[in-house]
Amino acid sequence: MSFFKPAEIRAILILSALVFIGSALTLLKRQGRLSDLELDTFLSDNRYNYSYNVADFAEEKRKTDDEPAKADLAETANDSSENRVIDINSAGYFDLQTLPGIGPVLAERIMAHRDSVGAFRSTDELLNVQGIGEKKYARIKNRIALK
Numbered sequence: 001m002s003f004f005k006p007a008e009i010r011a012i013l014i015l016s017a018l019v020f021i022g023s024a025l026t027l028l029k030r031q032g033r034l035s036d037l038e039l040d041t042f043l044s045d046n047r048y049n050y051s052y053n054v055a056d057f058a059e060e061k062r063k064t065d066d067e068p069a070k071a072d073l074a075e076t077a078n079d080s081s082e083n084r085v086i087d088i089n090s091a092g093y094f095d096l097q098t099l100p101g102i103g104p105v106l107a108e109r110i111m112a113h114r115d116s117v118g119a120f121r122s123t124d125e126l127l128n129v130q131g132i133g134e135k136k137y138a139r140i141k142n143r144i145a146l147k
Helices: 006-030 036-044 054-066 070-078 104-117 123-128 134-143
Strands: none
Touching: 104 123, 123 134
C-alpha cells in the first residue's frame, strides 16, 4: 500500500521540477551568467535565429564552407559592441568573452575569483586570476573599467 496516490506523486514531481528549475535560474542569475541584457542580445542576434528549415541550413552551410574565416574576423573587428568598455565587477559570462583573449575558461575564472574574493578594487587585480598575465592584461586594460 502506497503512502501517496498516483495523482499526488505526479503533483509532487511537477512541483519538485519547478523548484529545481527556479533554483537553477536563480543560481545562474547570481553568478552573472544570466542577465537580461545578455538574453536580449542573444535573442536579437541573427546568428541565433533557429527558425531554419533544412534547405536554409544546407544553403548557409554551403556559404560558410565557401567563405574564408577571415570574413568573420573582419566583421567582428568592425562590430561596435566588441569595442565597448566592460565593467569587470558586473560583467556576465558572455560580456567577459567579448574581451580579446578571454574565452569561456577565463570568463569562468574571472567570475569565480570575483565570487570568492569579492569585487575588484582595481583593474590590475585581474593579474591575480590564473591565466591572465601581463601580455593579456595589456591587451584588455583599455576595454575594462570599474563602475
